Amino acid sequence: MAGRAQPVSAYPGISAALLVAALILGTLGAVALRAEAGTGFGASDWAALRFTLTQASLSALLSVGLAVPVARALARRRFPGRSLLIALLGAPFILPVIVAILGLLAVFGRAGWLSSLLSLFGLEPVQIYGLHGVVLAHVFFNLPLATRLILQGWQEIPAERFRLAAQLDAGPLAMWRLLEGPMLRRVAPGALAVVFAICLSSFAVALTLGGGPRATTIELAIYQAFRFDFDLGRAALLSGLQLVLTGAAALVALRVSAGEGFGAGLDRAVQRWDGRTALARGLDGVWIVLSAAFLLLPLAAIVLAGLPGLAGLKGSVWQAAGNSILVAMLSTVILLMLALPMAAAAAAGRSGITELSGILGLAASPLVIGTGLFILIYPIADPFALALPVTALVNAVMALPFAMRILVPRAREVLGRYGRLSLSLDMQGWAFVRRVYLPRMRAQTGFAAGLAVALSMGDLGVVALFADPDFATLPLQIYRLMGAYRMEAAAGAALLLLMLSMGAFWILDRGGRWHAEA
Amino acid sequence: MKHLAFAAGLLGASAAFAETPELTVYTYDSFVSDWGPGPAVEKAFEEVCGCDLKLVGAGDGAALLARVKLEGERSDADVVLGLDTNLTAAAKETGLFADHSVSADYALPVAWDDATFVPYDWGYFAFVHNADAAAPADFKALAASDKKIVIQDPRSSTPGLGLLLWVKAAYGDEAPEIWKGLSDNVVTVTKGWSEAYGMFLEGEADMVLSYTTSPAYHLIAEEDGSKAAAAFDEGHYMQVEVAGKLANTDQPELADQFLAFMVSDAFQSIIPTTNWMYPAVTPAAGLPEGFGTLIAPEKSLLLSETEAAEVRDAALGEWLDALSQ
Numbered sequence: 001m002a003g004r005a006q007p008v009s010a011y012p013g014i015s016a017a018l019l020v021a022a023l024i025l026g027t028l029g030a031v032a033l034r035a036e037a038g039t040g041f042g043a044s045d046w047a048a049l050r051f052t053l054t055q056a057s058l059s060a061l062l063s064v065g066l067a068v069p070v071a072r073a074l075a076r077r078r079f080p081g082r083s084l085l086i087a088l089l090g091a092p093f094i095l096p097v098i099v100a101i102l103g104l105l106a107v108f109g110r111a112g113w114l115s116s117l118l119s120l121f122g123l124e125p126v127q128i129y130g131l132h133g134v135v136l137a138h139v140f141f142n143l144p145l146a147t148r149l150i151l152q153g154w155q156e157i158p159a160e161r162f163r164l165a166a167q168l169d170a171g172p173l174a175m176w177r178l179l180e181g182p183m184l185r186r187v188a189p190g191a192l193a194v195v196f197a198i199c200l201s202s203f204a205v206a207l208t209l210g211g212g213p214r215a216t217t218i219e220l221a222i223y224q225a226f227r228f229d230f231d232l233g234r235a236a237l238l239s240g241l242q243l244v245l246t247g248a249a250a251l252v253a254l255r256v257s258a259g260e261g262f263g264a265g266l267d268r269a270v271q272r273w274d275g276r277t278a279l280a281r282g283l284d285g286v287w288i289v290l291s292a293a294f295l296l297l298p299l300a301a302i303v304l305a306g307l308p309g310l311a312g313l314k315g316s317v318w319q320a321a322g323n324s325i326l327v328a329m330l331s332t333v334i335l336l337m338l339a340l341p342m343a344a345a346a347a348a349g350r351s352g353i354t355e356l357s358g359i360l361g362l363a364a365s366p367l368v369i370g371t372g373l374f375i376l377i378y379p380i381a382d383p384f385a386l387a388l389p390v391t392a393l394v395n396a397v398m399a400l401p402f403a404m405r406i407l408v409p410r411a412r413e414v415l416g417r418y419g420r421l422s423l424s425l426d427m428q429g430w431a432f433v434r435r436v437y438l439p440r441m442r443a444q445t446g447f448a449a450g451l452a453v454a455l456s457m458g459d460l461g462v463v464a465l466f467a468d469p470d471f472a473t474l475p476l477q478i479y480r481l482m483g484a485y486r487m488e489a490a491a492g493a494a495l496l497l498l499m500l501s502m503g504a505f506w507i508l509d510r511g512g513r514w515h516a517e518a
Numbered sequence: 519m520k521h522l523a524f525a526a527g528l529l530g531a532s533a534a535f536a537e538t539p540e541l542t543v544y545t546y547d548s549f550v551s552d553w554g555p556g557p558a559v560e561k562a563f564e565e566v567c568g569c570d571l572k573l574v575g576a577g578d579g580a581a582l583l584a585r586v587k588l589e590g591e592r593s594d595a596d597v598v599l600g601l602d603t604n605l606t607a608a609a610k611e612t613g614l615f616a617d618h619s620v621s622a623d624y625a626l627p628v629a630w631d632d633a634t635f636v637p638y639d640w641g642y643f644a645f646v647h648n649a650d651a652a653a654p655a656d657f658k659a660l661a662a663s664d665k666k667i668v669i670q671d672p673r674s675s676t677p678g679l680g681l682l683l684w685v686k687a688a689y690g691d692e693a694p695e696i697w698k699g700l701s702d703n704v705v706t707v708t709k710g711w712s713e714a715y716g717m718f719l720e721g722e723a724d725m726v727l728s729y730t731t732s733p734a735y736h737l738i739a740e741e742d743g744s745k746a747a748a749a750f751d752e753g754h755y756m757q758v759e760v761a762g763k764l765a766n767t768d769q770p771e772l773a774d775q776f777l778a779f780m781v782s783d784a785f786q787s788i789i790p791t792t793n794w795m796y797p798a799v800t801p802a803a804g805l806p807e808g809f810g811t812l813i814a815p816e817k818s819l820l821l822s823e824t825e826a827a828e829v830r831d832a833a834l835g836e837w838l839d840a841l842s843q
Contacts, residue, residue, distance in 0.1 A: 034588075044838065047842075098712060098713050098716065101713065101717075102716050102717070102720060105717065105720055105722055106720065109717075109720060109721070109722050110666075110705070110721070110722050110723075111720065111721030111722060129705060129706050203709070204708075204709040204713070207671060207674075207706075207707060207708065207709055208706055208707075208708045208709065208713055208717075209706070210706075211704075211705070211706045211707070212701075212704060212706060212707045212841045212842070213671065213707060213837070213838050213841045213842050214841070214842045220671075220673065220674065223673065223674050224673035224674070226584055227580040227581065227584060227673065227674060228580070228672070228673045228674075228679075228834070230583070230584055230587055230608070314552060316551075316552045371588065374588060375588065378588075378589065378592070379592075382594075384574070476547070477551075479547065479712055480547050480548055480551035480553075480554075480575075481551070481553070482712035482715070482716060483547060483548035483551065483554075483711070483712055484548055484551055484553035484554055485715075485732070485735045485736075485739070485794065486553055487715075487716060487719055490716075
């Protein structure tokens, strides 16, 4: 697609991409420059690298592998509560790690529901700690995201294609070969790369459910370099390694996922004639029920644990909730201002740099970004005064990779379908953006904004380094409550966070698809 | 009132406002939370100092030190409160801290003689368990039992580092053996105290590494006597929490006043039921009811700050070796 005249300029997007890359690489550089002679790379770092790669690969393969049948089932079925279910599926993704772990343990732990059920039959409790526990938790976090990304792929196949295929009497196999297979080849590598990158930088989950120091990830090694050794050089080195790994995964994924879309349709509701058999219905039902149980039971545990504490929440928790909402809204606005031009630039043929710098946000360690920003900002301004904008900016960059995966395929289609027509009508620049690009991107923009707002609300990340005494976000407040033994109040605050994030996600996602096919 | 003062400042009548000096104290997060000592300490100190006390939370003890190192000589902080003796050697090495002139009648189980840092509270690490279950009486018995424990990673949390030094202080060169024995008791290792304690309360483990004072919280604040700390015969490692004045403070007198206030009755009587630790100086009214029910270890273990700094890396290596098998 590169080289063809496009109705939108790629430069705003490229500028945004450069800004993001400068932020991530600049902070890393700032940390490296402040470093004194460090210890360099040790044997334990290689072990951490191996473990990180193993668990991230397994987690990505399983998350995306399971997401394919689940997304297919969701794409083919219409049932009451479907959109609510899809929104709820997003929930695990945005929870503070500690809350999600406690939710998972309530179901799969040694004293959890599953173990209690097994003991009724005289069976041993499930053993959740180990590599399989790490992968289980990562699938819990990422299956919903992978499902949404792939579901979107399904919904981007124009309804006319399915109609045509059905008229030509294509069976399920032919349907798969002609429509679904090619779609997956485009969408799945991106989803794999995103999940892989998310799991690369995980550490609290990996450590806790991994069962001990065997489950050391690069991110924990970065943490150790900071906290245990205060070895900034090693932290920067490890962080650089993490960036290279993610960048490599992203490049592979982008190369594999290149390919043309399905062309234009009339945005009619998708109808699937091949899914009408009893067998197909049954299979789809099983997938939907199983995935819903897997994702919703731990959420139910969080809700049950939080209800008693919810009523007694003190003013400071509500204030923290207000701060979180503020950060999340600001962060979402920043995200859209970065991501929409970047998606347009990627679609206009400048995909390399924009998509790559978009995905870097996943690989950057919040600890390194936070420290780097601190080093950069400290000489010129008061870090406390900047807590709000800095947190919002970093959260936006962290959400950027997800937004790009959501926006870019659609932006390609919009430019592909309407680019030449618009050019022939001499509709370019802002007119094209306003009349064609933004309206056509509405559903995806809503989804991306919903994810960004939810992610930002649940993020602990950099705020810890910049936190003003009077400026706590809700996740930080949850940790403070737990630190003061207020477990019940913490559970209540966690439930509040869950409701706020879900509510915000639902409103934005729903808003984007208003009057569109649900 | 704050708003009024702010408005007055904006209107140009800032003379009175600017005369109120500000003392900035960096501390850990749970200290400044509504449920921690922060709000009460701020109120009590501002009543006597004629100043504005600004308490700033910055993660935990280790993060606090990292923060001060990052900011270096230009730090806005006047006082850093919340380091422990495992961190003080590194803190002194930065050359950022000044000596103090505070003396007090400390109620610490060990002699205290430190020119730079003033202790404000202390506690013993201990394994907390459900009171109705029998508990092992030392590390060897724990290793031999089938009790499941949750501990914290020394690389990311201060209690985790405390346990590492506890085993080292009690067993010295035998420490690797002890860790090998314990490895099948360790259900898992967490990033920080909150994760571990939450998992213990969820029933994931029989015991969790915490403090001997943890049961006091449940007893006093929740009227729940179901938690107890296991008394270990080899002694309990102590955590002494300290504060120090930064050499480059622009409020040296106020900082000295704060350190002296810190060991006074007004501050010390706030500590037990907000920070859930033992006060460094016993308040005139004594310890709150409920603290009397806590176990009192016969032997207090504490490596000196230089010893702690020396054995730290080797002890981490042994710990990693034993638990990575």
